[in-house]
Amino acid sequence: MNSSNTSMDESRNHMELLLKKARDKILDCEDVTIYTHTDCDGITAGSILSSILDRVEIEHSVNFVEINEVEELTSDTDLTIISDLGAGQDISPLCENSYNSTIILDHHPPIRRLGTQYNGELIEINPNYYGMDGSYTISGGGLSYLLAKTFHFYDLSWMGILSAVGDMQNSMTGKLRGLNTEILSDAVEVGCVNYINDLLLYGRNTRPLFVALSYFGDIHIPLTNNRNECIYFLENLDIPVKNELGSVRYLCDLSMDEKSRLFSELLKMMTREVPEKYVKYIPKLISGESYEFTFEEEYTPFRDASEYSTVVNACGRNGRHELGMEVIKGNRHSIASELDGLVKDHKRYLAQSLSRIQESNSVEILDNLQYFYGENIKPSVVGTVAGMLLSNYDWQKPIMGYTHIDGDEPGYKVSLRCSKLLGYEGIHFGNLVRDISSKCGGSGGGHSVACGAYIPEDNIHEFIHLLNHSIDLNV
Numbered sequence: 001m002n003s004s005n006t007s008m009d010e011s012r013n014h015m016e017l018l019l020k021k022a023r024d025k026i027l028d029c030e031d032v033t034i035y036t037h038t039d040c041d042g043i044t045a046g047s048i049l050s051s052i053l054d055r056v057e058i059e060h061s062v063n064f065v066e067i068n069e070v071e072e073l074t075s076d077t078d079l080t081i082i083s084d085l086g087a088g089q090d091i092s093p094l095c096e097n098s099y100n101s102t103i104i105l106d107h108h109p110p111i112r113r114l115g116t117q118y119n120g121e122l123i124e125i126n127p128n129y130y131g132m133d134g135s136y137t138i139s140g141g142g143l144s145y146l147l148a149k150t151f152h153f154y155d156l157s158w159m160g161i162l163s164a165v166g167d168m169q170n171s172m173t174g175k176l177r178g179l180n181t182e183i184l185s186d187a188v189e190v191g192c193v194n195y196i197n198d199l200l201l202y203g204r205n206t207r208p209l210f211v212a213l214s215y216f217g218d219i220h221i222p223l224t225n226n227r228n229e230c231i232y233f234l235e236n237l238d239i240p241v242k243n244e245l246g247s248v249r250y251l252c253d254l255s256m257d258e259k260s261r262l263f264s265e266l267l268k269m270m271t272r273e274v275p276e277k278y279v280k281y282i283p284k285l286i287s288g289e290s291y292e293f294t295f296e297e298e299y300t301p302f303r304d305a306s307e308y309s310t311v312v313n314a315c316g317r318n319g320r321h322e323l324g325m326e327v328i329k330g331n332r333h334s335i336a337s338e339l340d341g342l343v344k345d346h347k348r349y350l351a352q353s354l355s356r357i358q359e360s361n362s363v364e365i366l367d368n369l370q371y372f373y374g375e376n377i378k379p380s381v382v383g384t385v386a387g388m389l390l391s392n393y394d395w396q397k398p399i400m401g402y403t404h405i406d407g408d409e410p411g412y413k414v415s416l417r418c419s420k421l422l423g424y425e426g427i428h429f430g431n432l433v434r435d436i437s438s439k440c441g442g443s444g445g446g447h448s449v450a451c452g453a454y455i456p457e458d459n460i461h462e463f464i465h466l467l468n469h470s471i472d473l474n475v
């Protein structure tokens, strides 16, 4: 065994020590307050924690909070668990109460040192303490699953996969890495998750193949937004659009042979569309691991991890976090129609926002950046809209949307998206946006190809100006 493996084992062992301490704390307490984030990872983490506490019959509440609310949190239960946030915030008000213990399960960069103590006991578990990058090695829900594992609740492992995929932990390499692979092998062993190498077309189970293809990729190709072209393309490859019974086929219906023909043709087509320096990354854009929940029915949005995460996000972005949690915890029957309506409304809202921006021609093109003012677009979806617009504009530049937020300190929610190809070339927009937003009196950050910020009202133009001048697309 080499030394990096040894230190990996040591790190995992130390985490295990803390996780077992956390488990004992839970078994010792009367009641628990859970605070978790509002996104897919946070909602899933809350669902895992709530499932643990249900099973050991401990009274608890699950509360969904935004990052800017964390520092004001209080609790009147014996134990507070914070998941998918907390690491980057001052939680001393919560921890000063000696009757309350706190467990933080977060994968964001921590501001406290490992082992920091307050009047009340604090157990903080975070991969960054061990030199593991929390943006791809494990999610908030993944850490919650590791806690569930100390109770031997291995059957919850699929939720750890859902949260990792929802958190885009696999987005750069097309597969899960780090501690996520431990969760994956648990899930495979219990039989709740299957993974295969597959085409990275979104909508494996719910979008007709020719439709999925028309939305494919974050670069513009002749198939982009052109369903007729997609049908023609598939027919030429001898991949039937419909089966013998006349029903439309989905990606999950294709044979391995059909998939590999599709892969090679997409590879050829995309190679023609991108500058030389990007060619080597194209296979990673087209194929990667897909994760499937074996106990879910095919042709539903719950079968594939990435489609499932869209459902949970639709709940979160419409303020219905508890609905998302009910879905994950399996109480789906009573809420099926409500959920269906919510997801449909969400998709309609996105489509309307998209066409409004396209019809009004409101995307401004600068040297290194394209941006739009998403008037009346909900802050929670401005990033999704930006991502959807990308393939209609210049995919070689990032696209940024911003929308107004009222409140005590009026400002703008900014979201930026770009092709993964830019990320592969080494540009990290999350870091860039973090630096520039703080220069403009705001705050932000995120992934290399998907990130966001809050910018005070008066500084938005300065922010756009600085960002455009700081982006170097010729790296």
Ligand SMILES: [Mn+2]
Residues within 6 Å of the ligand: 041, 042, 084, 107, 139, 140, 167
């Ligand atoms: Mn997360």
